[in-house]
Amino acid sequence: MTFSPFLESLLVFLCILNLGFCIETDTITRSLVIKDPDSIVSNGRIYRLGFFSPENSSNRYFGIWNNVSETSIIWVANRNKPLVNDSSGTITMSEDGNVVLMNRENVVLWSSNVTNSSRNTSAQLQDSGNLVLRDNANGRVIWQSFRHPGNAFVPTMKITNNINTGVKVMLTSWKTLTDPDFGTFSAGIEALSIPQVFIWNGTRPHWRSGPWNGLILTGVTDMYAVYLDGYSMTRESDGTVSFTRDYYARLLMKIILMPNGSFVQTMWDVAKRDWNVTWVAPIDDCDVYGVCGPFANCNNLRKAPICSCLKGYEPVNKEEWGNGNWSSGCVRRVPLQCERSDNSSYKSREDRFSRLTNVKVPDLMEVLPGVKDQCENMCSRNCSCIAYSHDTGIGCMFWRSSLIDVRQYPSGGSDLYIRVAYSVLDEKKDSKPIIIASVVTGLVAISICIFFSWCWISRKTGSKRKLVYEKGKPYPSGSSAIVLRDDMDEVSLDELPLYSFGMLSDATEQFDEANLLGKGGFGPVYKGKLERNGKEIAVKRLSRASGQGLQEFMNEVVVISKLQHRNLVSLIGCCVEKEEKMLIYEYMINRSLDFFLFDPSQGVLDWKKRFSIIEGIGRGLLYLHRDSRLRIIHRDLKPSNVLLDENWNPKISDFGMARKFGGIEDEDQAKTARVVGTYGYMAPEYAMGGRFSEKSDVFSFGVIVLEIISGRRNTSFYDEEMGLSLLEYAWKLWVDNNFEDLIDERVLSPSFKTEIIRSIHIGLLCVQEFPANRPTISNVLSMLAGEIADLPLPEQPPFTQKRSREPSSSSLSQSTTGGSNNVSITIIDGR
Numbered sequence: 001m002t003f004s005p006f007l008e009s010l011l012v013f014l015c016i017l018n019l020g021f022c023i024e025t026d027t028i029t030r031s032l033v034i035k036d037p038d039s040i041v042s043n044g045r046i047y048r049l050g051f052f053s054p055e056n057s058s059n060r061y062f063g064i065w066n067n068v069s070e071t072s073i074i075w076v077a078n079r080n081k082p083l084v085n086d087s088s089g090t091i092t093m094s095e096d097g098n099v100v101l102m103n104r105e106n107v108v109l110w111s112s113n114v115t116n117s118s119r120n121t122s123a124q125l126q127d128s129g130n131l132v133l134r135d136n137a138n139g140r141v142i143w144q145s146f147r148h149p150g151n152a153f154v155p156t157m158k159i160t161n162n163i164n165t166g167v168k169v170m171l172t173s174w175k176t177l178t179d180p181d182f183g184t185f186s187a188g189i190e191a192l193s194i195p196q197v198f199i200w201n202g203t204r205p206h207w208r209s210g211p212w213n214g215l216i217l218t219g220v221t222d223m224y225a226v227y228l229d230g231y232s233m234t235r236e237s238d239g240t241v242s243f244t245r246d247y248y249a250r251l252l253m254k255i256i257l258m259p260n261g262s263f264v265q266t267m268w269d270v271a272k273r274d275w276n277v278t279w280v281a282p283i284d285d286c287d288v289y290g291v292c293g294p295f296a297n298c299n300n301l302r303k304a305p306i307c308s309c310l311k312g313y314e315p316v317n318k319e320e321w322g323n324g325n326w327s328s329g330c331v332r333r334v335p336l337q338c339e340r341s342d343n344s345s346y347k348s349r350e351d352r353f354s355r356l357t358n359v360k361v362p363d364l365m366e367v368l369p370g371v372k373d374q375c376e377n378m379c380s381r382n383c384s385c386i387a388y389s390h391d392t393g394i395g396c397m398f399w400r401s402s403l404i405d406v407r408q409y410p411s412g413g414s415d416l417y418i419r420v421a422y423s424v425l426d427e428k429k430d431s432k433p434i435i436i437a438s439v440v441t442g443l444v445a446i447s448i449c450i451f452f453s454w455c456w457i458s459r460k461t462g463s464k465r466k467l468v469y470e471k472g473k474p475y476p477s478g479s480s481a482i483v484l485r486d487d488m489d490e491v492s493l494d495e496l497p498l499y500s501f502g503m504l505s506d507a508t509e510q511f512d513e514a515n516l517l518g519k520g521g522f523g524p525v526y527k528g529k530l531e532r533n534g535k536e537i538a539v540k541r542l543s544r545a546s547g548q549g550l551q552e553f554m555n556e557v558v559v560i561s562k563l564q565h566r567n568l569v570s571l572i573g574c575c576v577e578k579e580e581k582m583l584i585y586e587y588m589i590n591r592s593l594d595f596f597l598f599d600p601s602q603g604v605l606d607w608k609k610r611f612s613i614i615e616g617i618g619r620g621l622l623y624l625h626r627d628s629r630l631r632i633i634h635r636d637l638k639p640s641n642v643l644l645d646e647n648w649n650p651k652i653s654d655f656g657m658a659r660k661f662g663g664i665e666d667e668d669q670a671k672t673a674r675v676v677g678t679y680g681y682m683a684p685e686y687a688m689g690g691r692f693s694e695k696s697d698v699f700s701f702g703v704i705v706l707e708i709i710s711g712r713r714n715t716s717f718y719d720e721e722m723g724l725s726l727l728e729y730a731w732k733l734w735v736d737n738n739f740e741d742l743i744d745e746r747v748l749s750p751s752f753k754t755e756i757i758r759s760i761h762i763g764l765l766c767v768q769e770f771p772a773n774r775p776t777i778s779n780v781l782s783m784l785a786g787e788i789a790d791l792p793l794p795e796q797p798p799f800t801q802k803r804s805r806e807p808s809s810s811s812l813s814q815s816t817t818g819g820s821n822n823v824s825i826t827i828i829d830g831r
Helices: 005-018 318-322 372-380 422-430 432-458 501-507 550-560 593-597 607-627 684-689 694-710 726-735 753-766 777-784
Strands: 039-041 047-052 061-066 073-076 090-093 099-102 108-111 121-125 131-135 141-144 159-162 171-176 179-190 196-201 204-211 231-235 240-245 253-257 263-269 274-281 296-298 307-309 313-315 330-332 338-340 346-348 352-360 366-368 387-391 395-399 406-408 414-420 467-469 482-484 516-519 524-529 536-541 571-575 582-586 642-644 650-652 669-671 691-693
Touching: 047 121, 090 121, 159 179, 171 253, 179 253, 307 313, 313 318, 352 372, 352 422, 372 387, 372 395, 372 414, 414 422, 501 524, 501 536, 501 582, 550 571, 550 582, 593 642, 593 694, 607 642, 607 650, 607 694, 607 753, 607 777, 684 691, 684 694, 691 694, 694 726, 694 753, 694 777, 726 753, 753 777
Parallel strands: 296 406, 467 482
Antiparallel strands: 039 047, 047 061, 061 073, 090 099, 099 108, 121 131, 131 141, 159 240, 171 179, 179 196, 196 204, 231 240, 253 263, 263 274, 296 307, 313 330, 338 346, 352 406, 352 414, 366 395, 387 395, 387 414, 516 524, 524 536, 536 582, 571 582, 642 650, 669 691
């Protein structure tokens, strides 16, 4: 049946007026009335605007939510004026050009409330979740929901503080989890001295982020950098300071201010169709603002009590302090020795500074430009200065009146220098002789006891485990002792828990082949399950035929046990019993990247997952190169050493060949006579000359990027006629401006083509022949995020034949997917 154009238009008009579920638009106009339960959706179908009821409530609200989940509300208009048992609400444009919500009696319950607005307006729901009211005459935005946020912070939303007017744009919590009415908690930024994010309970601070240093909020240890997390702080000419997060179309995230005063950051998991919690604050008791009172430090890793007075201070009320009430804080125990000099400037004759490491610096700081040495000099010359700190992105921070909300972290944070009287530091020196004498006496007594105990134990036989060092002797058959081999006598195993062979044998069902996850240069890897807690583990067992040994084993123990990052695999423990060397890792349910990338029987990794994996590997490398305390070069980065968790989050593994630079900041490269790694992923300067640096890992990263894009393995990719490697093939197609042939046809889509081609460009920049031409991994991440818009042209990769830029008529044969070359080489000898 066909209709005339007039009848078709009439049917559409009637549908829009009477059947709101037919509406497929992102804009509210004068001619459109949205009736409960109808809604409109943003252009990219990311957010929806309409009516909803909270769980276990019949009240109706007008709001915005993520289209993936109706329960993920990010904004509510009529928070304190619900439609009580009324499902006849309507949303439309009023005569004066405002967006209005009315009940069945046409009483306005909520309005955008713009005065002197044009009557020719429309309201559009954007893909960012922002409802924007525009003057149609000039396109000017006259109102937006992001300027009136609820309890949710989403990308591109700005939380602001105008330091000239005091006006703030803040989040406010719901009253309860099911009542959108205004709660008691609010969150925003305080930017009078230096910007910080706060949560307030009424007017009292409840949580504080620490100061912004241009890259991160220094008191948020899970924050990495602008180019990783996407958060930024800007200051405008009118005095407005804004905190925001970049928008990524492929990523849905939100931070909710909960009714209990907590921040909860979640990200949408496409595979599980659920929200994953990625960050929470406050995270523990020490995160609560000023929990220990002034001049005290909170350390959640300490045995009770978690609060302690800063050096040179003592509790104001010792009885309350002993009972766990620390609110009154501490007071200075020994007065400072400041005096005014003849020139009326302050100086210190005997005061010194006590250093407290890895802390969130106190609140109420003053800021001046300067380097670290200048900070100490400026503070020591002013008696009112009681502490200082320095950050390269901030300068000098000083405190005069109080030191409040100090907490200590296991790692990260800042160094705080607290002014104390010289006698306080001297107390430690005066007690040294007594301490030394006591320690020496104690050690002598303990040694005597140990000697006689050893003599007694050696005469006994039993089944109890003991740690034994044997040199040149085989371990006794059937013995249950933990025996370290000859080459293990210099090993320190204090870094990790020590697991017994029997425990791991039981966990893997006696290393059953059915539990074999794979094999590498180190040896086989088995899946296991600990009986005591049911935890799933991966056990990497050194093969006797392996070219790797004690050095690689202990290198991995020492290195990875000191590293903590969401894109690095976690090492749980190790086993060195009898002739065995084993490493125990967290189990990665999705195994390794090469398993899904090169085996067509395992299904297809879509482009969104592939791009997320590329970024995750980059974040892990950035941590190794710049943000970890050891500054690590991995030296064996390849897909089989990238593991994937249940959320497809990549985790770099296998640090047996990693090298650390020893903390020498200006050491950019090193040389080794023992070249280790895997063919196809080693940079030319390393493979040929043994020179390695951060740029060596960048080269390996570039190879992985091209493999992820093409779905083809570099070490098994070739053309029978032309002898092309994957790098050479990628370069040839780049020169010929023919990108489609390189891209895995299973992910080639017009909607992702631009992003994929840009990733090819970045991959080729990473595999350039000379290290100086390759970008740093931080620049790579900025390129991937689009923060560096104009990319330089790549130069020809190494190990390729020189070719003209004339298009070639030769066709490339299909690459083989079979065959795996995952064997890591131990040494290369040049001829």
